[in-house]
Amino acid sequence: MKVRKAVITAAGKSQRTLPLQTLVDRDGTSKSVLAILVGEIIAAGIEEIAVIVCPGDEEVYAAAAGSFASHMCFIAQREALGYGHAVHCAATFTGDDPFLLMVGDHLYLSQVEASCVAQLLESAAAEDCAVSAVQATHESKLPLYGAVGGHRVSGSDRLYQVEKVVEKPTPTEAEQKLIVPGLRAGNYLCFFGLHVLTAAVMRILGRQLIAGRADLSSALAEIARSERYLAHELKGRRHDIGLHYGLFSAQLALGLAGEDRDEVLSNIVELLARSHG
């Protein structure tokens, strides 16, 4: 499955300014979060990117994207009808093509040479099906994420066949339905904020919208029942910049993973020394 399109959601009321924040990237240059994300997408071979924004945010987003703006279009979510609706706003853009879906308020740091996006696209291409990036997550974080249950694909140590998808499960439900053999006790595969999805997802969301409210997790649960759908435990970490100190943590992580590692470390040591003095 070759993926040529990507959708970034950034229309949430509380997250609309997050992709516009400026961080120092691994190469030591200052960039917006949006530019970092788009850079990773383009580097992975995707050419067309749609960003779902609040009406009126198009211009600032285009500015924040900088030189990447030419690859992008901006789609306004006219009514705040939830995340599923936001994704579905890109239905015309994606058409019948598979697409990469990414949230605008996360940063992804790969622990290997290939970026997180590249790892995911590679597995989607190899397996020829929808794949969601997941990360083993402690049960105390379950109220924050969607989670999947399933079993490891034989012969692979990072791919899982998804059998269940539950949005923000309680640990009670997770323990009954989402236990994945091989994970540590109390850990579940939670969404990473990156998916490669097929057009079927847009069709399901469309159907849901006609019935009332669209919800991505239940659409993915339906996908799990109707087609091959995998989860990929990427070699990388996600950083939710919308959390308390989220932006700060993301910046630290970028700094420690990049060219300025020594400078960042000495700054931290100096801060620590002073705070004790």
Added chain:
Amino acid sequence: MTLLNLITSASDDVRDQSLDRACEKLTGDELLAEADALDAFRRTGENLYHRVRALLFLYSIYRFHLPSRLEQVKSNGKPGAIPFKGYENLLGRRFEEAIDVFLQTQRSEGASDGISSALASVYQRLAFQTLADQVRRSVRSVRGNQWMFRMGHPADQPLRIRPELTRCDPVTGGYPILRERTPVRMDLTHCGWSDIFFLGMDYPEGARVLNISIDLAIHGHGKVPSPPVEASLRIIEEPVLRLTSVDLGCSAEISSLNEVFDFAKDYLGLLKAAVIASGLVPPGIEGSGQSLADLLGRVAGQGKGIELVSNVNNIPKGSRLAVSTNLLAALIGVCMRATGQASSLTGPLQEDERRIVLARALLGEWLGGSGGGWQDSGGVWPGMKLIQGTQAQEGDPEYGISRGRLMPTHKVLDLDDVPTDARRKLQESLVLVHGGMAQNVGPILEMVTEKYLLRSGPEWIARKQTHGVLEKILQALKTGDIPTIGAATTENFREPIQTIIPWASNLYTETLIEKISAEFGADFWGFWMLGGMAGGGMGFIFDPARKAEGQVRLQAIMTETKEVLASALPFAMEPVVYDFAINERGTWADLLVGKDALMPSGYYSFIIPQLLRKGRHELSPLRLVELDHFASACRDHPELHGMVHTLFDSIFPRSHAGGQDGQSLTELLQQIGFDRTAHEQIRGDLRAGRIGLAQNRLPVSSLIEDVEASDLTQYADISAATRELGVSALRNGEVAVVTLAAGAGSRWTQGAGVVKALHPFCKLGGRHRSFIETHLAKSRKTSRESGVSLPHIFTTSHFSHDPTERFLSHYDNYHYEGPLYLSQGRAIGLRMVPTVRDLRFAWEEMPQQVLDVQQQKVRESLRGALIQWAESTGEASDYTDNLPLQCLHPVGHWYEIPNLFRNGVLKSLLDERPQLQTLVLHNIDTVGMNVDAALLGHHLESRAGLSFEVITRRLEDRGGGLARVNGQPQLVEGLAMPREEDEFNLSYYNSNTCWIQIDALLEAFQLNRSDLGDAEKVNTAIRALAARMPTYITLKEVKKRWGHGQEDVFPVCQFEKLWVDMSKLSSIQTKYIAVPRQRGQQLKDPAQLDGWLRDGSATYLESLCEW
């Protein structure tokens, strides 16, 4: 075939063979060899149930089979002391070490009755501990429960209150209330207790029950049946857990995690268990030192808290309808819904959610130190369902450990299984009642498990029979054939249930059935027992045309029968008849918003008086809004009509008159002639520490040694010629029996305040017989054999005299032909609140049986609360907060014989029968004693003034024994032992049966026969000797009943003087005779009865009786 084969064989036929049968032909040495093999097997065996069966086999061998074959095995000929070290290990639950110590003694000194009893006890405890551990592990490992044990910090708490509950109502300003209402359950088949976890997990195919969810109302109160239990939850604006039990009248604001885990501190244990088991305060956080406010902030929002309220609609405890388990399930359900652990906030639960509520209820019961059967949460499911044990499959936590899963499966019966018409017919025929009795069924559940695992012959056949009964009932339900159901439930009660547990029925139940059968004849279709024991929840099935009449008559018959038996059996409440309806929807939740957001009305009648005592400024704005809201609801809601009166009564409680016949304690004390001066003296001594539990003991320098063989006579050594002496004395009418019947038997009914003498404790000669009737039956037989009627005296107290007199009169003295006297006690004590010093001594200094981990925690919490109670009520103050008769106590059986002098009974007897020489005195519960001619002959021949009977000691025989004290043989009371371990060096235990020569006794009092008419001289003599007798301080348990069948047990302090101390007197010669156990065994605890029946003691007793 070895006994091991009965455990390990692949063939069901072999494994299901009875152990008793297999042991029949084995000699003593063979039994010991089998026991060695079983012990080796259970140490290495990997299969849990194999190990447990081996342990129970060992228990059975040492308890029932080896003792009768001891003469066949090699021993050193001594009765066999029990090593104290082993006993200490047993108390500390170090079972393996205890076994090793006892086995070592058996190897070095040979098998003995004493060491057998110790081994039996420890193997049995270890078996049940192993089973309980497994259930606990299984409860923890149920998926959905595991995470709660991992969570140890508020920051890890993943649960959040659903947003619907966190939004204030814009009009009223109050938070919505989530209310869960749950039916209770009844078990239409009585499943032969197959819902005990241990059974279901070993024999899942045999664990089947027909369980029905029902709504209830008290008949005649004009209300339609409704779900009897409800739980309500709402958000509050203080960072606390506010827990209120409306039914128990208790409320607390909890602000620390430690308090949440303190189960017995108050009456909120069930609510606390629900808060924990639902994951709101997960069990893993216990002891973490974290903040409850932080945890609640995480769940409900910063600065917020949760209020949880439980309510039971007038259904008493002990109803056998699993009220408390279903209330726990309702509480867990409401907490789970509120935190998103159920998909729907309101309405019914999904099947997987009901199962997790069941798993959590099991966890909650374990946390609270109790435990029901697996069918008890049945009210959560709708209508009628078949609940069945399930084979463990690969992937289950139980797989490879037990044959069955912990949790059963529920098949809700549809209209094809039970058509609507059949359901209607059942409701039109069945009368549900609560007979008023409340009893501890714990020992029964252990007996059932034991008999199942031993495959005891008749019980195993009976267990299979119960399956047939269930099938019969299911078929009859299909066709709506209610008479067949009635016949089947009656057959079940009469045959398999009572074959498995003879104690399931009692005189009260049998009397009710007899009377109803007589009145309704063929229109009474059947009796049906609910739960563990009859006497509480019961069903009577009538022809529908006579159901209404049946309800009226049952109420009347229960009330009048209870009246007769009130002093004989433990009744906790007045009997009631219910109206019931099948609840077809199971547990159900509603969200009450706006003006409807009200707690149950009982909540307000309980809470408002407390709020009114505070100033308006002390109440939070939310409370003020709520009060305002409730006031207007009282005006508008018809169901709150009368609330003003209720509130007024709560604020200004009406004074009540006190006790029996309206008599207050003060009046009763005056009437009895209570000696206030002596009482104050005792109080002073107690407060000053001059007397107390520690002061009961002999000086530590006392030398306590076991007696020599020459210090006593063995029963078997009494010659035929000596026996003839006894026969002749009997023929001459020289003997009378004195039965000590003044006490309440605190251990017999855990302080329920019934007269033990009147308790119909066992079916003998085809009927339930009281202790008193049994003793008369023995005297009857002796009288008939000797040709001279034996005078029989029962000593009574203020407490037991009137009931005994009424009872004997009601039963026409059981047609006893000989002279029958009641000797009324003349001494009385007023119980006191114990000193903290004594409570600590009893609980901390004395060796204690350590309980299973969670039960021990609950017990420690309860003891903490009781110490606080003693401090706040006033140490050594009068105990008056109970029924007057529960505040008084008899002052020890030493006084019973002098009372015969005082109250003229002895004089009358001597006037009537001047040839009378000997009295035989015995405890009410030494049922195997009789006026044995050999013992009488020996007593006369020895020329002793007193001859005490002793038996060889078993582990359970605690409380002193026969010892050489500083070289002198005498009986030493357990309370007086200077060191606990001294008792374990003694080979003989005092049975308290004592042969008394009247003239020698009078001489010890410095009296003679002619003085008995001189009251003053008699009183002076008694006082003089009483002053030489030690006074023991004891702690007794007393029940206080309140509410709807609720009971609290308090330790109270009392004093007593004991007859055994007569053996110290030099002025009367005392001798000792060792008698067989069947004669000297005392029945102190109902849990002993089953073993007593099985070891042949009951048969022996019957051989002594003529009814």
